[in-house]
Amino acid sequence: MSQMIIANRLIDGLVVFLVSGGQWDTAIAQGALIEEDSEAQRLLEVAKQDQARCLVIDPILIQVRVENGQVRPTEIREVIRAFGPTIRTDLEDTGPAVVISREADRRADGAGHLRRSTKE
Amino acid sequence: MYRYDGFDAKFVAERAAQFRRQVTRRLAGELTEDQFRPLRLMNGLYLQLHAYMLRVNVPYGTLSSKQMRTFAHVARTYDKGFGHFTTRQNIQYNWIKLEQAPDIIKELANAEITSIQSSGNCVRNITSDQYAGCAKDELSDPRIYCELLRQYSFLHPEFSYLPRKFKIAVTGSPNDRAAVAVHDIGLRMHRNEQDEIGFEVLVGGGLGRTPYIGQTIRNWLAPEDLLSYVEAILRVYNMQGRRDNIHKARIKIIVNQMGIDKYRELVDKEWEFTKNGALKVPDDEIERIRAYFAPPAYERLQDLTAELAVARKADRAFDRWLRGNVIEHKVPGYAIVNVSLKAPGRVPGDITADKMDAVADIADKYSFGEIRVSHRQNLVLVDVKQSDLQQLWRELFALELATPNLGLLSDIICCPGLDYCALANARAIPIAQDISHAFSDLDELQRIGHFTINISGCMNACGHHHVGHIGILGVDKRGEEYFQLTLGGSSDQQASLGDRLGPGLPQAEVPGAIRKIVDTFLKRREHEERFIDTYRRVGIEPFKEAVYGSESQAA
Numbered sequence: 074m075s076q077m078i079i080a081n082r083l084i085d086g087l088v089v090f091l092v093s094g095g096q097w098d099t100a101i102a103q104g105a106l107i108e109e110d111s112e113a114q115r116l117l118e119v120a121k122q123d124q125a126r127c128l129v130i131d132p133i134l135i136q137v138r139v140e141n142g143q144v145r146p147t148e149i150r151e152v153i154r155a156f157g158p159t160i161r162t163d164l165e166d167t168g169p170a171v172v173i174s175r176e177a178d179r180r181a182d183g184a185g186h187l188r189r190s191t192k193e
Numbered sequence: 194m195y196r197y198d199g200f201d202a203k204f205v206a207e208r209a210a211q212f213r214r215q216v217t218r219r220l221a222g223e224l225t226e227d228q229f230r231p232l233r234l235m236n237g238l239y240l241q242l243h244a245y246m247l248r249v250n251v252p253y254g255t256l257s258s259k260q261m262r263t264f265a266h267v268a269r270t271y272d273k274g275f276g277h278f279t280t281r282q283n284i285q286y287n288w289i290k291l292e293q294a295p296d297i298i299k300e301l302a303n304a305e306i307t308s309i310q311s312s313g314n315c316v317r318n319i320t321s322d323q324y325a326g327c328a329k330d331e332l333s334d335p336r337i338y339c340e341l342l343r344q345y346s347f348l349h350p351e352f353s354y355l356p357r358k359f360k361i362a363v364t365g366s367p368n369d370r371a372a373v374a375v376h377d378i379g380l381r382m383h384r385n386e387q388d389e390i391g392f393e394v395l396v397g398g399g400l401g402r403t404p405y406i407g408q409t410i411r412n413w414l415a416p417e418d419l420l421s422y423v424e425a426i427l428r429v430y431n432m433q434g435r436r437d438n439i440h441k442a443r444i445k446i447i448v449n450q451m452g453i454d455k456y457r458e459l460v461d462k463e464w465e466f467t468k469n470g471a472l473k474v475p476d477d478e479i480e481r482i483r484a485y486f487a488p489p490a491y492e493r494l495q496d497l498t499a500e501l502a503v504a505r506k507a508d509r510a511f512d513r514w515l516r517g518n519v520i521e522h523k524v525p526g527y528a529i530v531n532v533s534l535k536a537p538g539r540v541p542g543d544i545t546a547d548k549m550d551a552v553a554d555i556a557d558k559y560s561f562g563e564i565r566v567s568h569r570q571n572l573v574l575v576d577v578k579q580s581d582l583q584q585l586w587r588e589l590f591a592l593e594l595a596t597p598n599l600g601l602l603s604d605i606i607c608c609p610g611l612d613y614c615a616l617a618n619a620r621a622i623p624i625a626q627d628i629s630h631a632f633s634d635l636d637e638l639q640r641i642g643h644f645t646i647n648i649s650g651c652m653n654a655c656g657h658h659h660v661g662h663i664g665i666l667g668v669d670k671r672g673e674e675y676f677q678l679t680l681g682g683s684s685d686q687q688a689s690l691g692d693r694l695g696p697g698l699p700q701a702e703v704p705g706a707i708r709k710i711v712d713t714f715l716k717r718r719e720h721e722e723r724f725i726d727t728y729r730r731v732g733i734e735p736f737k738e739a740v741y742g743s744e745s746q747a748a
Contacts, residue, residue, distance in 0.1 A: 149673075
């Protein structure tokens, strides 16, 4: 399964993805798909340098897959981070409503446990 | 309502300027996230899934129309045009940019609003009865004591780094609308034979991972001793509370581990040294604060029972709203109007900036410019002339703020859940939306009667699921969202924690399960019983069987 690096941008908290050129982009479609674990670790180190440079917060590796040409995280939490809340469809600018993939689909993919945040 | 004095205004303005410097240093790379996090949290700024979230205090749920307009302005200028009222009677903004946070905090300070102590291990916003000062069943206005405690605990150096957060609630009425029994300290007002006011003090209540109903540590506390006694409770907690394990750090854990008698003994020992000291609250100080909460200039009016009866007969929708959302006022000719933020399919507690402005205008026109927030995530106009009710209803109706469902099944408490919150395991809002759609028939809702559903997206229980008649808890089961149901919870004067019904259900099955529970209730109900009364009489088994079938015992 492919991986990608996700973080929150320091200045506005928005979700961003590491792009192959080393920049960050708010669109998951622009994020670098990582196939090898060694490459994943190398890019995570790059991302952590950006954390030290106060560009992003909490960069992590997530698992993604490509479905009909669209990149999609495997965990619900990261799907919601990538595409926005699944509600408030009455407002246009909160990002598109997301259809969470069916239970059976995710089971087949062996989606892992949700990653929990530290309590603030 | 309370107005800032010179100290408050100066301090809050200075803090806003200080926070601006901190943000500038963070953005310039002079502070790491680890260094900056406690500084932003002291100002109520969290980092959530999609953006920063700012939690802003509404002390004891009371705000002016001017402050509501400031909330609208912030929502429109710095967020995506809406805000979310919470179970602590606060407001949260979900789409805040760090670089703009100092401007927001400054604008809030100009309107005498602050986000200080809306986060962190300190005394959080002190909550109260949303009908305070106006309820017919009230002994005395609890906000005076809330304000006394707020001034005392605001930036108190000894209590700004407690083992964990600390929540206080006060009710001035025997009918508890402030959920005092599930607070770290709950204060329940009583009147004695000498016609004096005093407090029963509960301690160690709370929800979250380990829920407890608070226990009475003291039956009677005179108002003059309020600060010294609360200080003694806090000081013992500060010394004895666990700091090694965040899940065992709340006061409820030590109270229940050592027992209420032992805790009382430690508090009394501490109190001995302080009860007759500087913290004795003089009567004139109570009266000084009381003056801020002086009743508005009510007109001398009569109740309009006959006139309203005619209007009700002529308009069924108005009648339904009046019966559902309007509460008796202590002053003749006036009424308390609940503004529902629970229209079918809407997000409980959410309101757009335009509607905030509209509510502010309506409050100016009909209710002395004051608005309340309830812990059940609705708004209240507490001082409405009965002669204005029909026109007010028309205006609220046009704004989709007149759903007559107060205290009914679709008046759901719901946390932001996994749609926004970094702690959540599951989404809570879509469940609330599904249920409110499934139960949108007003005749049916009225037939079912008083019913509370509380939903939390994780065990931290911001949605108070333990004390809903039906509680719904979102859990993560092997990467899937599941929902555990509890029955029989209540947060009123007969507070109880819900009992777990059975294994968690997937989202699609939740509305159907609620339907089965309701059907079982209606079959078992005697006379006009509320669900909670039927549940307490018949127990969990019939409901378990209805949801899981007769083989449920095996589950």
